[in-house]
Amino acid sequence: MTPATTRLTTPDGTTLATDLHLPATPGPHPAVLIRTPYDRRAHRAELRGWAERGFAAVAQDVRGRHGSAGEWHPYRDHEAEDGVATLDWIRAQPWSDGRVVAAGASYAAYCALAAALCTGARGPDAVIAAVPALGLTETAREPTGPERLWARLGWWAANGDRRDSTPDALDRALARDPSLLAHLPLTRIADRLDRQLPSWPALWADCRRGRLVAHGSAARLPLLAVGGTRDPFAEDTVALWRGWGGPARLLLGPWGHTLTAGTRPGTPGRVDLGALYARWARAALDGELSPGRRGVIGLAESGRWHRLMDSPARREGHEVAGSVWQFGAANGLRLLAGAEFTADPDRPVRSDDLTVPRGAHADRCLLATPPLPRPLDLAGPAEARITVVADTPRADWAVRVVALDPAGRAGPLAFGIVRHDAPPGIPHPVTVPLGTLGRTLAAGTRLRVEIAGHHFPAHARNPHTGEDPVTATRLAASRRTVRTEGSTLHLPVAGRPRPVDPVPETCR
Numbered sequence: 001m002t003p004a005t006t007r008l009t010t011p012d013g014t015t016l017a018t019d020l021h022l023p024a025t026p027g028p029h030p031a032v033l034i035r036t037p038y039d040r041r042a043h044r045a046e047l048r049g050w051a052e053r054g055f056a057a058v059a060q061d062v063r064g065r066h067g068s069a070g071e072w073h074p075y076r077d078h079e080a081e082d083g084v085a086t087l088d089w090i091r092a093q094p095w096s097d098g099r100v101v102a103a104g105a106s107y108a109a110y111c112a113l114a115a116a117l118c119t120g121a122r123g124p125d126a127v128i129a130a131v132p133a134l135g136l137t138e139t140a141r142e143p144t145g146p147e148r149l150w151a152r153l154g155w156w157a158a159n160g161d162r163r164d165s166t167p168d169a170l171d172r173a174l175a176r177d178p179s180l181l182a183h184l185p186l187t188r189i190a191d192r193l194d195r196q197l198p199s200w201p202a203l204w205a206d207c208r209r210g211r212l213v214a215h216g217s218a219a220r221l222p223l224l225a226v227g228g229t230r231d232p233f234a235e236d237t238v239a240l241w242r243g244w245g246g247p248a249r250l251l252l253g254p255w256g257h258t259l260t261a262g263t264r265p266g267t268p269g270r271v272d273l274g275a276l277y278a279r280w281a282r283a284a285l286d287g288e289l290s291p292g293r294r295g296v297i298g299l300a301e302s303g304r305w306h307r308l309m310d311s312p313a314r315r316e317g318h319e320v321a322g323s324v325w326q327f328g329a330a331n332g333l334r335l336l337a338g339a340e341f342t343a344d345p346d347r348p349v350r351s352d353d354l355t356v357p358r359g360a361h362a363d364r365c366l367l368a369t370p371p372l373p374r375p376l377d378l379a380g381p382a383e384a385r386i387t388v389v390a391d392t393p394r395a396d397w398a399v400r401v402v403a404l405d406p407a408g409r410a411g412p413l414a415f416g417i418v419r420h421d422a423p424p425g426i427p428h429p430v431t432v433p434l435g436t437l438g439r440t441l442a443a444g445t446r447l448r449v450e451i452a453g454h455h456f457p458a459h460a461r462n463p464h465t466g467e468d469p470v471t472a473t474r475l476a477a478s479r480r481t482v483r484t485e486g487s488t489l490h491l492p493v494a495g496r497p498r499p500v501d502p503v504p505e506t507c508r
Contacts, residue, residue: 002044003019003020003021003044003047003057003059004019004020004021005017005018005019005020005067006018006019006020008060008085008086008089010063010078010081010082010085011081011085014063014068014069014070014078014082015068015069016060016061016062016063016068016069016082016086017040017060017061017066017067017068018040018058018059018060018061018086019040019041019043019044019047019058019059019060020047020056020057020058021044021047021048021050021051021056021057021058022051022056022057022095023051023052023054023055023056024051025054027056027094027095027096027097028094028095028096028097028098029054029055029056029095029096029097030054030055030056030096030097030099030100030101030281030285031055031056031057031058031090031096031099031100031101032050032055032056032057032058032100032101032102032103032281033058033060033083033086033087033090033100033101033102033103033112033124034046034047034057034058034059034060034103034104034108034112035059035060035062035079035082035083035086035102035104035108035111035112035115036059036060036061036062036065036104036107036108036111037061037062037065037066037072037074037107037108037159038065038106038107038108038159038165039061039065039066039164039165040059040060040061040066040067041066043059044059046059046274047059049274049278050274050278053275053278054278055101055278055281056090056093056095056096058086058090060086062078062079062082062111063077063078063079063082064163065163065164066163066164072161072162072163073199074107074136074159074160074199075110075135075136076136079110079111079114079115080114080115080117080118080121081118083102083111083112083114083115083118083123084115084118084121084122084123086115087100087102087115087122087123087124088122099125099285100124100125101124101125101126101127101128101281101284101285102115102116102123102124102126102127102128103127103128103129103130103277103281104128104129104130105130105131105132105226105259106130106131106132106133106257107133109128109129109130109131109132109133110132110133110134110135110212112124112127112128112129113127113129113132113134113212113216113240114212116219116221117212117215117216117219123221124221125221125284125285126221126222126223126224126281126284126285127221127222127223127224128223128224128226128277128280128281129223129224129225129226129237129240130225130226130227130259130273131226131227131228131231131233131237131257131259132225132227132233132236132237132240133233133236134209134212134213134233134236134240135206135209135211135212136203136206137206137207137208137209138209138210138233138236139151139152139155139233140152140203140204140206141207141209142417142459143209143235143236143433144416144417144418144419144432144433145396145418145419146396146417146418146419146455146459146460146462146469147186147204147459147460147469147470148232148458148459149181149186149456149457149458149459149460150181150351150457150458150459151232151458152203153170153181153189153190154169154170156190156197156199156200156203157169157170157173157190157193157197158170160197160199160200161196161197161198161199162195169193169195172194173192173193173194176194177192180192181456181457182457184472184473184474184475185470185471185472185473186204186460186469186470186471186472187200187201187204187470187471188201204470210239212240213236213239213240213243214243216240216243216244216245217243217244217245218245219244219245219246220245220246221246222246222247222248222249222284222289223240223241223244223246223247223248223249224248224249224251224277224280224284224506225237225238225240225241225244225248225249225250225251226250226251226252226253226259226273227250227251227252227253227255228252228253228254228255228256228257228259229252229253229254229255229297229298229300229435229436229437229438229439230254230255230256230257231255231256231257232257233257234252234435234436235433235435235436237250237252238250238252238436241293241295242293244293247284247289247290247291247292247293248292248293248294249280249289249293249294249295249506249507250293250294250295250296250308251271251276251295251296251502251506252295252296252297252298252308252436252438253271253297253298253438253502254298254299254300254438254439259273270303271298271502271503275503276502276503276506276507279503279507280506280507283507283508288508289507289508290508294307294505294506294508295307295308295309296308296500296502296505296506297379297380297436297438298438298502299377299378299379299438299439299440300438300439300440301439301440301442302377302440304377304440304499305499305500305501305502305505306377306379306438306494306498306499306500307498307500307505308379308380308436309380323376323490323491323492323493324488324489324490325369325447325488325489325490325491326487326488327367327386327482327484327485327487327488327489328484328485328487331370332369333367333368333369333447333449333489334367334368334369334370335365335366335367335484336366336367336368337362337365337366338362338363338364338365338366338451338482339365339481339482339483339484340362340479340480340481341362341363341364341365341452341480341482342361342362342363342477342478342479342480343363343390343395343396343452343453343454343462343464343477343478343479343480344363344453344477344478345453345454345456345461345462345463345464345475345476345477346475346477347363348452348453348454348455348456348461349363349364349398349450349452349453349454349455349456350456350457351455351456351457351458351459352457352458354402354410354411354412356448356450363452364450364451364452365450365451365452365480365482366448366449366450367448367449367451368404368446368447368448368449369446369447369448370446371406371443371444371445371446372441372442372443372444372445372446372447373443374443375440375441375442375443376440376441376445376491376493377439377440377493377494378437378438378439378440378441378491378492378493378494379437379438379492379494380436380437380492380494381433381434381435381436381437381492382401382414382433382434382435382436382437382489382490382491382492383416383431383432383433383434383490384399384401384416384431384432384434384449384451384487384488384489384490385429385430385431385432385486385487385488385490386399386429386430386432386451386482386483386487387427387428387429387430387482387483387485387486387487388427388428388429388430388451388480388481388482388483389425389426389427389428389480389481389483390422390424390453390478390479390480390481391424391425391478391479391480392424392464392466392476392478393421393422393423393424393466394419394420394421394462394464394466395419395420395422395453395462395464395478395480396417396418396419396420396453396454396455396459396462397417397418397420397430397432397451397453398415398416398417398432398450398451398452398453398454398455398459399414399415399416399417399432399434399449399450399451400412400414400415400449400450400452400455401413401414401415401434401447401448401449401450401489402447402448402449402450403439403441403445403446403447403448404445404446404447404448405442405444405445406442406443406444406445410448413437413439413441413447414434414435414437414491415434415435415455416432416433416434416435417432417455417459418430418431418432418433419462427481427483429486437491437492447489449489451482453478453480461475462478463475463476464476464477464478
């Protein structure tokens with residue numbers, strides 16, 4: 001059955017294309033609302049799933065996208081107001097029982113949260129925010145400062161300043177111009193695409209972050225935050241959950257931004273997200289969720305799920321023993337090369353290549369552990385604490401942890417990058433957050449740690465000239481030193497874990 005399409009008119013006269021799929025049983029029904037820039041028609045199977053579970057399911061193109069009128073200004077205009085207008089429309093329909101869950105993934109999660117946190121308006125009764133992209137600054141920059149180049153140019157080239165989407169726009173542009181991402185200044189890269197992106201330079205002007213997380217602290221409605229340990233926005237998902245004022249649940253699986261990695265049929269611990277969403281929504285609307293925060297994290301490879309503490313001080317459900325690897329220790333991280341190295345933005349360490357080059361000129365500090373004597377379950381936040389020296393006052397420190405399986409195959413385990421200001425030539429400590437890990441490492445695995453000055457093209461290059469990396473047009477090399485004394489890698493090793501079932505744990 002194809003959903004019925006209607007044209008909802010907002011208070012300012014803009015018409016929004018809206019699809020509705022009703023359950024086969026008589027109403028009234030609770031409703032779920034999905035507002036998306038990615039084409040409401042792509043959600044028809046999802047709407048059918050919600051309707052089969054007794055929900056009136058609504059999908060809407062946001063203003064200026066696909067079937068909706070108006071102009072498309074990501075994050076800047078109308079999402080809260082249009083969301084509230086749509087909630088009011090739903091509640092006025094004869095098929096609605098007045099209760100609404102706002103749901104969405106990525107930008108659509110932002111739409112759901114914006115409507116939920118709109119001051120002075122009646123928002124939804126519950127929110128499902130999957131892999132939420134919380135704002136311009138949150139998506140454009142790491143919490144620690146560096147600019148996310150590859151992901152932002154890819155998204156903007158595909159979706160910015162247009163009514164429809166071209167998902168492969170960046171790939172096609174790189175095929176024509178392989179040096180596209182190295183163009184300076186960063187604000188003019190979009191000029192080399194085959195279409196106009198007038199909003200691209202303004203993307204980098206907003207440096208405020210954390211507004212939705214801060215507003216969420218005053219919320220009283222239930223939240224289900226869903227993320228993946230392989231998603232670049234995973235830490236924003238965790239921060240949203242930890243800061244939420246109402247009943248909050250976190251489901252953090254072994255997934256990327258599309259919530260598909262690690263969920264092949266037959267994969268241990270695989271979760272039917274549609275069924276979980278509907279069960280959680282029923283519990284939330286019926287007032288059956290217990291107060292406070294509960295979280296679960298899935299461990300890739302093993303398929304087990306563990307409870308995740310809701311703050312660094314709490315360790316609920318299983319004992320967590322943080323494991324510390326000392327730099328320079330024989331049974332820790334042995335220095336292989338590059339205690340002194342050159343971070344050269346003309347030859348940056350690549351984010352898309354795990355190969356370590358051999359040569360006379362070190363471009364990174366390289367360390368490795370002995371083989372693990374036994375399997376390790378990692379569940380929680382990781383970080384590197386390093387003592388470093390740079391000959392430039394503003395330096396980026398990128399730390400990549402690679403797992404080398406017993407056969408020697410390399411796979412990414414953790415990554416973090418920090419922009420740090422310090423007097424040139426003076427040793428100083430830097431803490432690099434490495435994200436929230438959910439992994440099982442087999443016995444015989446070795447850990448390789450790389451410390452570099454760049455992580456390109458995932459992140460823009462620090463020019464080392466004192467200029468803003470967004471507007472810089474000159475590049476300079478930077479001499480670096482990593483002191484092994486006092487430098488450590490901290491991984492969240494779970495001791496005597498008690499696996500949990502993620503579905504009932506999330507829905508109680």
